[in-house]
Amino acid sequence: MxxxxxxxxxxxxxxxxxxxxxxxxxxxxxxxxxxxxxxxxFRVAPVPLLRVLGTAYVNVVRNTPLTLVxxxxxxxxxxxxxxxxxxxxxxxxxxxxxxxxxxxxxxFVCESLRAGINTVPLGQAEAAxxxxxxxxxxxxxxxxxxxxxxxxxxxxxxFIAMIKNTTVASAASYAExxxxxxxxxxxxxxxxxxxxxxxxxxxxxxxxxxxxxxxFGWLHKRMAVAR
Amino acid sequence: xxxxxxxxxxxxxxxxxTVPAPASDAGRPLVVVEHVDKHFGxxxxxxxxxxxxxxxxxxxxxxxxGGGKSTLCRSxxxxxxxxxxxxxxxxxxxxxxxxxxxxxxxxxxxxxQSFNLxxxxxxxxxxxxxxxxxxxxxxxxSEKHAMELLDRVGxxxxxxxxxxxxxxxxxxxxxxxxxxxxxxxxxxxxxxxSALDPEMVNEVLxxxxxxxxxxxxxxxxxxxxxxxxxxxxKVVFMADGQIVExxxxxxxxxxxxxxxxxxxLSKILTH
Ligand SMILES: Nc1ncnc2c1ncn2[C@@H]1O[C@H](COP(=O)(O)OP(=O)(O)O)[C@@H](O)[C@H]1O
Ligand SMILES: [Mg+2]
Numbered sequence: 001m002x003x004x005x006x007x008x009x010x011x012x013x014x015x016x017x018x019x020x021x022x023x024x025x026x027x028x029x030x031x032x033x034x035x036x037x038x039x040x041x042f043r044v045a046p047v048p049l050l051r052v053l054g055t056a057y058v059n060v061v062r063n064t065p066l067t068l069v070x071x072x073x074x075x076x077x078x079x080x081x082x083x084x085x086x087x088x089x090x091x092x093x094x095x096x097x098x099x100x101x102x103x104x105x106x107x108f109v110c111e112s113l114r115a116g117i118n119t120v121p122l123g124q125a126e127a128a129x130x131x132x133x134x135x136x137x138x139x140x141x142x143x144x145x146x147x148x149x150x151x152x153x154x155x156x157x158x159f160i161a162m163i164k165n166t167t168v169a170s171a172a173s174y175a176e177x178x179x180x181x182x183x184x185x186x187x188x189x190x191x192x193x194x195x196x197x198x199x200x201x202x203x204x205x206x207x208x209x210x211x212x213x214x215x216f217g218w219l220h221k222r223m224a225v226a227r
Numbered sequence: 228x229x230x231x232x233x234x235x236x237x238x239x240x241x242x243x244x245t246v247p248a249p250a251s252d253a254g255r256p257l258v259v260v261e262h263v264d265k266h267f268g269x270x271x272x273x274x275x276x277x278x279x280x281x282x283x284x285x286x287x288x289x290x291x292x293g294g295g296k297s298t299l300c301r302s303x304x305x306x307x308x309x310x311x312x313x314x315x316x317x318x319x320x321x322x323x324x325x326x327x328x329x330x331x332x333x334x335x336x337x338x339x340q341s342f343n344l345x346x347x348x349x350x351x352x353x354x355x356x357x358x359x360x361x362x363x364x365x366x367x368x369s370e371k372h373a374m375e376l377l378d379r380v381g382x383x384x385x386x387x388x389x390x391x392x393x394x395x396x397x398x399x400x401x402x403x404x405x406x407x408x409x410x411x412x413x414x415x416x417x418x419x420x421s422a423l424d425p426e427m428v429n430e431v432l433x434x435x436x437x438x439x440x441x442x443x444x445x446x447x448x449x450x451x452x453x454x455x456x457x458x459x460x461k462v463v464f465m466a467d468g469q470i471v472e473x474x475x476x477x478x479x480x481x482x483x484x485x486x487x488x489x490x491x492l493s494k495i496l497t498h
Contacts, residue, residue, distance in 0.1 A: 121341075121343075123339060123341050123342075123343035124343060124345060124346065126306055126337075126339070126343060127337075127339065127343035127344070127345065127402075127405075128345070129306060129329070129332065130304060130306065130332065130335075130336075130337040130406075131333055131356065131357035131361060131405065131406070131409055132329050132330055132331075132332050132333025132357060132361035132362075132409065133329060133356075133357070133360060133361060134326055134329045135329075137329075137360055137361075141356070141360065142345055145347055146346060146347050149347065225346045225347045226346065226389060226391035226392070227346050227391055
């Protein structure tokens with residue numbers, strides 16, 4: 001039952017799968033940070049239309065299962081509407097997975113960031129306005145940097161969830177670690193060692209997520225704003 | 228407690244001596260508040276306020292809590308919009324919210340009760356931020372000017388620290404330097420010393436007195452009688468959203484005209 005043989009026999013494929021996971025997670029982390037920042041800016045903007053847009057986006061996306069979001073991207077937008085990034089299916093599914101995952105995670109980043117904005121005393125924005133900064137300048141230079149520092153640790157949790165959520169992308173035709181595992185399990189030749197395979201892949205995810213958590217915790221302490 | 232006499236040489240001067248005659252424009256109306264009304268929902272906070280502050284003049288605003296003093300200050304640089312009337316700064320009415328307003332607002336310096344220094348920036352960065360981002364001044368030039376200002380308020384040696392590392396009095400002096408860096412035409416002070424420990428009040432008042440002597444136009448909400456007497460030409464007593472009395476500091480503190488003011492003074496003088 002605990003035969004780790006098949007796990008190591010197929011180590012290359014599993015590693016390949018994890019490489020897919022890392023590529024998806026790393027690019028999505030950057031993009032979701034961008035999307036989340038823009039959304040949070042919308043949600044605190046003085047322009048009502050932007051606030052409505054930001055709120056609507058967050059509420060729709062946050063309450064839609066990720067599988068649906070990703071299937072909508074891969075099957076809906078890519079296959080049915082033929083909105084492709086490239087003729088190479090691997091490339092186009094990759095980018096749709098990135099967009100879907102980032103768009104989804106961005107909603108959560110936005111909400112964390114908004115909590116961070118609420119920790120910044122009102123006086124900071126008033127002082128910024130009083131020296132003549134515009135709304136965008138005071139958001140960019142004064143409010144968001146302090147808001148980010150306040151929520152680095154919670155953002156770490158968002159990113160850990162995001163790394164695990166990459167497994168859903170296999171449903172959307174993107175080959176990452178979980179997809180590699182499933183294709184191994186589906187091989188007719190694969191008769192024993194399923195449990196070790198699960199354990200191995202789970203450890204693989206921990207190798208990605210645990211340092212992420214530690215790093216964000218460390219960064220949070222280091223960057224904290226003293227008041 | 229409210230009467231805090233500042234530096235030893237400052238108290239000897241009568242108000243006449245403390246007013247320099249800067250530039251040719253002394254005496255020109257710099258801030259004009261005309262028939263200003265302001266509500267917070269049902270609450271009528273400013274009721275037909277009229278006030279003129281001339282260039283080089285120092286006006287102290289005094290009155291009971293909730294009387295609308297802060298709201299008046301905040302209206303003057305449009306941190307609060309007004310419902311009626313108009314406010315002119317150097318002859319220009321401040322535009323509605325927007326880029327134009329942001330720029331003009333920098334002409335009106337504001338010093339807050341709670342300092343509000345940018346917590347994630349050093350003291351030097353606090354002071355140079357406005358000149359660089361709003362006035363589009365070079366970094367070197369801004370830093371040089373900032374260091375001069377920090378030196379003048381006596382905290383040049385704290386330039387590279389963060390606000391939380393400074394005492395309240397030092398933070399407030401840094402906040403004054405931050406305002407001055409924008410070379411404002413007028414400075415508003417909203418209870419600049421009320422959040423300070425008593426032993427730090429004078430270091431801030433001394434800086435303000437120095438500014439007044441150099442001819443800075445100032446509107447100061449404060450209950451510090453010593454400061455009002457040595458630096459201000461006019462005291463405005465505000466209560467219930469109205470200007471109840473305008474007087475010279477000496478007259479106001481010794482011989483107020485209105486009962487409302489006398490009553491208020493008797494309360495703050497009892498301790
Ligand atoms: N943002 C606000 N929203 C609602 N009411 C306010 C607000 N700011 C001030 N007020 C009210 O307006 C009145 C005047 O306040 P303020 O100008 O701060 O007085 P003061 O500075 O003289 O103590 C008070 O009754 C206060 O509660
Ligand atoms: Mg007040």
